[in-house]
Amino acid sequence: MPDRGSEWLVEDGIGEWRALLIENGEAVDAKLLWPGEMRTGEFVTAQLVAKRAGKGRGTARTECGREILVDQLPWGITEGEKLTVLITRAAIAERGRLKRAQGRVVDGVPKNEAAPWPTLDARRVHRFPAGLWEDAWSAASSGSIAFPGGEVLCSVTPAMTVIDVDGEGGARELALAAVPAIARALRLFNIGGNIGVDFPSIEAKADRRAVDEALGGALGGFSHERTAMNGFGFVQIVARLEGPSLLHRFWTSRVGMCARMALRRAEMLEGAGAALLTVHPALKAKITDEWLEELARRAGRDVRLETDPGLALEAPSAQLVAP
Template sequence: MAEGWLVEQGIGEERAILYHAGHAVAARMRWPGGLEPGAVVQGVLVSKPKGSNRGRAAFPGGAETLVDKLPREASEGAQMRFAVTRASVGEAKRRKLAQVRPTDLPERPAPSLAESLPEAKIVQNFPAGDWEEIRDLAVEAVVDFAGGSLHFAPTPAMVVVDVDGHLPPRELALAAVEPLARAIRLFGLGGIVSVDFPTLQARADRKAVDAAIETALADFDHERTAMNGFGFVQIVSRFERPSMLHFVQHDPAGAAARLLLRRAEAVEGPGRIELAAHPAVIVRLTDNWLDELRRRTGREVSTRPDPALAIEAPHAQLVPL
């Protein structure tokens, strides 16, 4: 029976699932590369308003970040080492810059998921179907429960959750709490999660929902607001990196390309691996990723763009040599 954190080190993507009593209770997704929390990198301070301890820094490759806790003597144009405290997060039309702060620590890469999660065990594959189920929930951004559903909308500022259903308002709000708590863990959500519950006029009903949330998130490090008269609750936790929702919702082609590579690693039998996908997905398959797929599988690999395929429907198959 699976227990604890299990990690798949995929091509272009690391995946982790936390198991408790044989059930998947939390998950993480990481796309290596770029500026990630835990990394210490050399950069240039390109902007520092007079009298401020904040500014902007630039790094090799063109990335820019926000900087805080700058020393008074720091000057524009200075070469400095920075510790990354928050990754960049984006949506279709804009990105929230990564955040860094000056440090004297030596340069180092960001930790892998296996290095950052307690007692994580690296595996070839998760138990059948578990990752697919969690990922499908993130792609749909909808979690159904008896009598209602949760609709998730990730933005750079927060994740907004709408509670919808046909139950009476108090029953609907209470029924939504456990699925909400599970989804927060499965999607790896951090930062601000703003939940729009049904409007509950009675103060006793609002307090009942508050108590249910407190119990459901008892082991989740967070702060939250009490439900207001409009049914609105904010759950606030530490935010360091994009959640699975951010990855699959804001870059569906990139997410699908990584999914395709995961499927390709699992094919069995003789022949060459053919990767078929929408053209927007095919162009995201880098030469390095394809070379790594060849190395891991010991097979020849080819790609086939197919505009008729949905972005979220790539497939890998074996074809005769």
């Protein structure tokens, strides 16, 4: 039996699957998967459509048209042949382009090797403990995690995810106070790839070393490499990139994220009556009839959808009304 003090929980939502790693009653890691997406660790069948001359790399395409950049192509393979591909990095949308999924060619699917999401021992639940998903979602939406005396602000760029330390007090004290929040952001938002942390500039080498040591301790168990802090307070971290972080989701698909959250809030209503969901007009354009039908089926009630341009994308209204 898994240790209930530390386990993955999975919630089957409308238009998405959500996962939280719970440790001692607190959410420390969060993941999302949307229908049709390939995920790291998944085995897929694809056709080789392009091969680089003299290279063991190429491009494969699944039956549903999704392209994968593949490596470790077998010797003598030709375009048009079928491949079994292990996905090593999911596709990541960016503004104006899509980073295609990456994978490596394998010799068949190992027995009993079902692709885990997010992990083999995850426990599926009807609903997460109250407030945990909402807190993680809101923090990712704002890209901010507060700590005593300041906050860390996380921003996505095409080159890297940047974490800025903002607050009051001396540079050394502020940097040290920010370390736990930085460690929490990296895990909670599921951040990978190139990461830059912009601490306040610290002149004394001993003080910079103290921050480096604190950061190393806080990131224990988080697989990564990092540089020492330079004289301008900058630290670069490189972690394995498996797919889009929650920050990437909001950066490229904020309307989609908010539409799904609106449906979740309506699904959680308790009591008698019809569900009235009022959203920003942009969300109504995103919410499909199939999603509304699924919401009505799950809730066992009629569902009405209205719009209010005065509402923020992130602040829909869900309430029970007379049938």
